[in-house]
Amino acid sequence: MSAAQKVVVITGASQGIGAELVKGFRERNYRVVATARSIKPSDDKDILTVAGDIADPDTARRVIAEAVAKFGRIDTLVNNAGVFVAKPFTSYTAEDYATVTGINLTGFFHITQLAIAEMEKNRSGHVVSITTSLVDHANSNVPSVLASLTKGGLNAATKSLAIEYAKTGIRANAVSPGIIKSPMHPQETHAALGAMHPLGHMGEMRDIVDAVLYLDSAPFVTGEILHVDGGQSAGH
Numbered sequence: 001m002s003a004a005q006k007v008v009v010i011t012g013a014s015q016g017i018g019a020e021l022v023k024g025f026r027e028r029n030y031r032v033v034a035t036a037r038s039i040k041p042s043d044d045k046d047i048l049t050v051a052g053d054i055a056d057p058d059t060a061r062r063v064i065a066e067a068v069a070k071f072g073r074i075d076t077l078v079n080n081a082g083v084f085v086a087k088p089f090t091s092y093t094a095e096d097y098a099t100v101t102g103i104n105l106t107g108f109f110h111i112t113q114l115a116i117a118e119m120e121k122n123r124s125g126h127v128v129s130i131t132t133s134l135v136d137h138a139n140s141n142v143p144s145v146l147a148s149l150t151k152g153g154l155n156a157a158t159k160s161l162a163i164e165y166a167k168t169g170i171r172a173n174a175v176s177p178g179i180i181k182s183p184m185h186p187q188e189t190h191a192a193l194g195a196m197h198p199l200g201h202m203g204e205m206r207d208i209v210d211a212v213l214y215l216d217s218a219p220f221v222t223g224e225i226l227h228v229d230g231g232q233s234a235g236h
């Protein structure tokens with residue numbers, strides 16, 4: 001293994017923004033550990049795939065153990081796996097609560113703990129979490145308390161981690177998207193969703209990838225919640 005070749009772990013990497021993140025980091029010559037429930041093996045020898053449910057702590061354990069066994073180090077973790085369930089508050093079921101907190105929060109917690117423990121050994125590393133701009137501008141047309149509860153928690157945890165690890169060479173940042181053209185949103189919804197942004201259109205998956213890559217190459221930036229949201233968090 002080349003000592004200079006960095007290693008990134010990306011969750012939710014089977015489709016959408018996560019799959020584009022895999023491409024973006026490979027373009028920068030990172031070795032990639034990609035995980036999701038339905039992730040398939042790759043022909044690229046610099047991509048290791050590990051299938052599993054990120055809400056299960058055993059998935060986090062396997063991903064980090066296999067990453068270290070194969071590539072020897074972890075430089076970056078991108079917490080991208082996430083689900084969005086929009087409902088009036090009193091309509092959420094116990095299953096909705098368990099699903100959304102399981103993937104968005106428990107999924108973040110276990111793999112981030114294990115990844116930072118590896119990063120501490122090298123006194124270097126970066127954790128980036130994908131949250132949502134909706135946290136900063138709740139919309140009565142899109143009631144989604146579970147998104148605010150979980151992704152808002154990730155924004156707060158990002159700042160907390162940034163400060164806790166600031167002296168150890170480990171940075172923590174978040175990218176806070178507006179509504180992005182990913183498989184999450186069928187084509188027929190794009191015009192209406194685009195109109196919800198001051199810039200008048202949805203974002204592209206590459207907008208999020210570029211923001212993550214910027215943060216990963218920005219050694220003086222930590223504790224940042226980078227909004228890539230067509231102006232939504234600034235106002236309407």
Ligand SMILES: NC(=O)c1ccc[n+]([C@@H]2O[C@H](COP(=O)([O-])OP(=O)(O)OC[C@H]3O[C@@H](n4cnc5c(N)ncnc54)[C@H](OP(=O)(O)O)[C@@H]3O)[C@@H](O)[C@H]2O)c1
Nearest residue numbers: 012014015016017036037038053054080081082179180182
């Ligand atoms: N698209 C948007 O408009 C938007 C806006 C704001 C924030 N975001 C955030 O951006 C991130 C990526 O969203 P996306 O639009 O790319 O969504 P997506 O197309 O629905 O992809 C979600 C990814 O998460 C994985 N995933 C879901 N449940 C999982 C589980 N239990 N265990 C492991 N992996 C799981 C999926 O893989 P498997 O099904 O194979 O497990 C898939 O790879 C999410 O955190 C989302 O909240 C998206």
